[in-house]
Amino acid sequence: MSDAPPGLILILEPSLAPPKRNRIRKRLEELGCEVRYIDGGAHPYLEVSGEVLPVRTISVESWPGVVRMVPLSRAYPQVAWGSGRGDFVAPSVVHLPGVGDADPPVSIGAGSFTVLAGPCAVEDAERTVRLATIAKESGATVFRAGAFKPRTSPYAFQGLEGDGLSILREVRAEVGIPIVTEVLDPRHLEMVADVADVLQVGSRNMHNYALLKELGACRHPILLKRGFASSYDEFLLAAEYILSRGNDRVVLCERGVRTTSGTVLDLGAVPELRRRSHLPIVVDPSHGSGSAHRVLPLARAAAAVGADGLLIEIHDDPIAALSDGQQAIAPSALAGLIDDCRAIRNMIESSTTELNPIPSDSSARKD
């Protein structure tokens, strides 16, 4: 028996016949686990260590004789604090080199506050260059715009696709700002990665595991948006798909979850994800609110809650916009928004009120 603490505990039925007990034990051992039998006062217990993660994904509680399975270890060892390949004990940081010699490198996480801004979609070269220039001048350090757009209706504008990527390449060179843009299809990965500094996985694709596996095999940073009806566990497991395949440059993005009364930006996700994971966390108050008038207050709130940055949608002509115009703010409002958020962030960092960013081992065990 290894000395590792058990990763799960099975509570068995009182006076379970030994052959049934042995079938359970044997099956667990076949699956790569070590099992210790405890003769409790009323119930027998099995303390299970070793390869428990696959066991957690099968319905052990439906096995005859099992009363309850109690998982104790983290479901996502690479993404969690204090474990994983790199033994993360400090928050991880995603670094982007500068675009040109004159352009500074960008980092996301661990003390920086990074703003990624731009229009929902690339609509034409002239507007895209103009918006990227304003974004950079306003303090954003990454430019976002979609060339491939996942749209609910087949009759909606689907993005300029390859032409959009060409425009983004031009913007990157001309304005000198790194690019984040969405990849929808594993077949486009090479083409998108050839232009983009950061690859975005949209909310609709957080459960697209075929895509996540490919992203785990590439070297680009990934901006992973939370699925619109996904739990924290599912979100972190999606990140684990990427890290467990070898790419540990992942930024988590909270962008709102669907509720019975519309989409709600879950700012409580930031301290919760922080407690569970070393990955940087940014917030998208644009999609998280769906309405321009709420972007400034929610951006400030995201800074106050401890996010490592923001994803902000800007547009200069709502009547001309081909997607999601109602949540884009005017480019002229961006600089003030960023100033406010940085001021809040500085205030928080200088506060001596305790935050406990890295949990102790024992409390970590409770998820």
Added chain:
Amino acid sequence: MSDAPPGLILILEPSLAPPKRNRIRKRLEELGCEVRYIDGGAHPYLEVSGEVLPVRTISVESWPGVVRMVPLSRAYPQVAWGSGRGDFVAPSVVHLPGVGDADPPVSIGAGSFTVLAGPCAVEDAERTVRLATIAKESGATVFRAGAFKPRTSPYAFQGLEGDGLSILREVRAEVGIPIVTEVLDPRHLEMVADVADVLQVGSRNMHNYALLKELGACRHPILLKRGFASSYDEFLLAAEYILSRGNDRVVLCERGVRTTSGTVLDLGAVPELRRRSHLPIVVDPSHGSGSAHRVLPLARAAAAVGADGLLIEIHDDPIAALSDGQQAIAPSALAGLIDDCRAIRNMIESSTTELNPIPSDSSARKD
């Protein structure tokens, strides 16, 4: 025909026979509306003014000949900006007189940032006095604690009830701090109002219209918590029950909504409710997170998003607590939390980035 703009528009079926059209018109007139018939190019339209609010609550779209009902006016005229009895054009403020001569008055709304703090439940006199003293010393200006507790299980602690009220009376006098406590039953209203400065309606009772009607008839300020699966409209209509019966001293409280992945504090509710209503808005990050480690960051975020105050749960001994211990913070953390929030609030008030707190008429028309 009055000159008031129509409060709703009906789009009728093309070439609807006049007798059917007239039945619709006549029914609307019976219900107190004025109706103007518009002969559109393809569809006929009815512009309806007068007593449209009751009409919005019946299923007009199921009437034969009606294609669509488009409501344009506010469903909650007393609660909305720029209308109602008092013609609210500035944010409303709820004032509480000081408890004793030496105690300052408290106001909620319009620039103040008010913290209401205390334990989930009154458990005993000694602890309650101690917590109230710390709350006051830490900067909270209202003390919260439940004497009547709405509990999911009949086997859970239901509160000390009358004895709890007696303790609260003692705390109020001894510590010199106003009291907010929950009222669950219209039959207890008098008894609770005799002790409390502010009456709380809990999330489970937001839809208890029998209770809301009674509260509309009393003179006490009401702290109205949002139902855990209620839309903004339902929340504001619950407030409208109280205002429309004559009591305009209502404070709205966002406390989280249920989602597919647990309760999520909806901080985007604050700017949305602000845009729709003149009422003060406070946030409960304790119930809105359900976990103590998230209370500080979410309290800061609530201040940043523009809330008028906070409801904070404190407790000094989780093993002794009889309800909801997991979300209470240590009393010693309260002062720092309040300092941080006030600093953020001051930063925002001095910001020149535009917020548009009071919407123009035309945009108001869109809800």
Added chain:
Amino acid sequence: MSDAPPGLILILEPSLAPPKRNRIRKRLEELGCEVRYIDGGAHPYLEVSGEVLPVRTISVESWPGVVRMVPLSRAYPQVAWGSGRGDFVAPSVVHLPGVGDADPPVSIGAGSFTVLAGPCAVEDAERTVRLATIAKESGATVFRAGAFKPRTSPYAFQGLEGDGLSILREVRAEVGIPIVTEVLDPRHLEMVADVADVLQVGSRNMHNYALLKELGACRHPILLKRGFASSYDEFLLAAEYILSRGNDRVVLCERGVRTTSGTVLDLGAVPELRRRSHLPIVVDPSHGSGSAHRVLPLARAAAAVGADGLLIEIHDDPIAALSDGQQAIAPSALAGLIDDCRAIRNMIESSTTELNPIPSDSSARKD
């Protein structure tokens, strides 16, 4: 130590210091529990019996030293199978005596299929008598209609209240059909109970524990509708409030839950509640769909899934209706609907495909 199986198990931190362990043990004993200490291989375990239900309602997992609390007993002993005062081992049946000498008694549960039909609200005496007559002739055996209506808007029709009750009294006598109607306020209980054969608790009041406590003290059968965002546990605990106060004549009613895409009738609730509880279960496909065209197929589905009956809304003039017209079916469609449902029900009862209505003890332990 009693011989009762433990009602909950605590998994403690490895090598928890004895004084901390003892504080936990002592607190559990103070709360009325018996505790057995198990020295596991890695973790210590506490097997806890006795008064465990109150302990389940406090946040034991937030106690220092506790890794996990695993509840094993039923949270609602009176409502669950095979336990409670009456030791329910067969499904319970709610009996209503006949209204007059010529009128047959009505029973709900255990083999009968009972239809409760009528308009949403009592609107006037003439229409109400007419609809009750048709309901009875069509095969419904209980008449439903609201005198007190819980409405989201204060400007909506709130019911005829006392006058509505008088009309219901008249209908009951004249038509000879028992009445179910909603009670909203504990202060109205006597007045409503004086007319009604069955008292309805609406979805908005499932969490109104002040009302539930009163209903537990009365002798009338209760039709308890599931809260629109309530879990099975919360629903059964609401019933437990009533049974634990002495009234075991409760009928559960599934009426749909709110989702991100509107209200969804949860027919899977029927076998799930059946597995957990001996109480009769009826289904409301009218509120559960919100649209008349879905009432017939969902009524058939409710019969097929094993419900003990239906709550059906009928109306004969949607333009005249003052509430919820869009989901009422024409009275003329009721008889066919009931025939179809009874035929499905008979088919199922004669089927030899196995259903396992009453779970074995061990599987029951898993909730």
Added chain:
Amino acid sequence: MSDAPPGLILILEPSLAPPKRNRIRKRLEELGCEVRYIDGGAHPYLEVSGEVLPVRTISVESWPGVVRMVPLSRAYPQVAWGSGRGDFVAPSVVHLPGVGDADPPVSIGAGSFTVLAGPCAVEDAERTVRLATIAKESGATVFRAGAFKPRTSPYAFQGLEGDGLSILREVRAEVGIPIVTEVLDPRHLEMVADVADVLQVGSRNMHNYALLKELGACRHPILLKRGFASSYDEFLLAAEYILSRGNDRVVLCERGVRTTSGTVLDLGAVPELRRRSHLPIVVDPSHGSGSAHRVLPLARAAAAVGADGLLIEIHDDPIAALSDGQQAIAPSALAGLIDDCRAIRNMIESSTTELNPIPSDSSARKD
């Protein structure tokens, strides 16, 4: 101006200045619409026809001067009744040829009741052949089993992939039953289509528009499962992606939606989707309940609500299962389940109670 009825109506602000009105009109015309201006009593109206579908996907209500956009046409013309390429006026049927000469063809939709059964995943050849044989003997006419599995955890069994497809090819030939299996990645499409008779899109991929576009270009029938948090509109628009690209052999599958209290099978989706679309609709009570004891009652309910068939999970050894064992029923229970469902289906088809399966034009206009 064409004679087509307007597909959407804009209600403009009262006394909107002509230049602003003209900018709106001109933009709509640029987007391919025809616009008719109506001078209403209080508001101006624009009746818009032509290419309105793209306009519905941009946020026209955020345009200055627009009070409300009222869409009237169907968002999914190919999927809706009475429109589309083929002018569907009867329910559409998906036909599968027989596997061998001796095997009968299978059809889904329009009067047939088709059962697709099998294990969650292909685990090994011997078990898969055995289960397929039992499925066929029990009355199932399509065999389901996953070779590629979308799993929440990267540590869960991901399917046998290519080897799983080989086993399915063997099963198909040996047992003589058509195969439905899931495709996760556009790059696997050819390989999966080479074995499968029907391609399944899982719930997690309903929003994977890159995949849907590829499926629209292939000739295989598609089993499209509803996203677990998707509205009816989103579901039908996902189908529209496939039909609008040329593949009209789509079967819709309701499999449950996430709610605040777990996954709920939405049987009300069946009549609602039927009213809106000509496509066949099957129900998955296994994933829709997540628990074996609810599969039989929910299968019967699906038959009663009017579904065209079922997707049923079977397994003969829960301890050996590598995914989702808790919802699989014993193979021996399948024949009885199918008999019960067919008996209910026959009962309903012989019922004369009115169902209105195909809506009249005017009511169709209301979605």
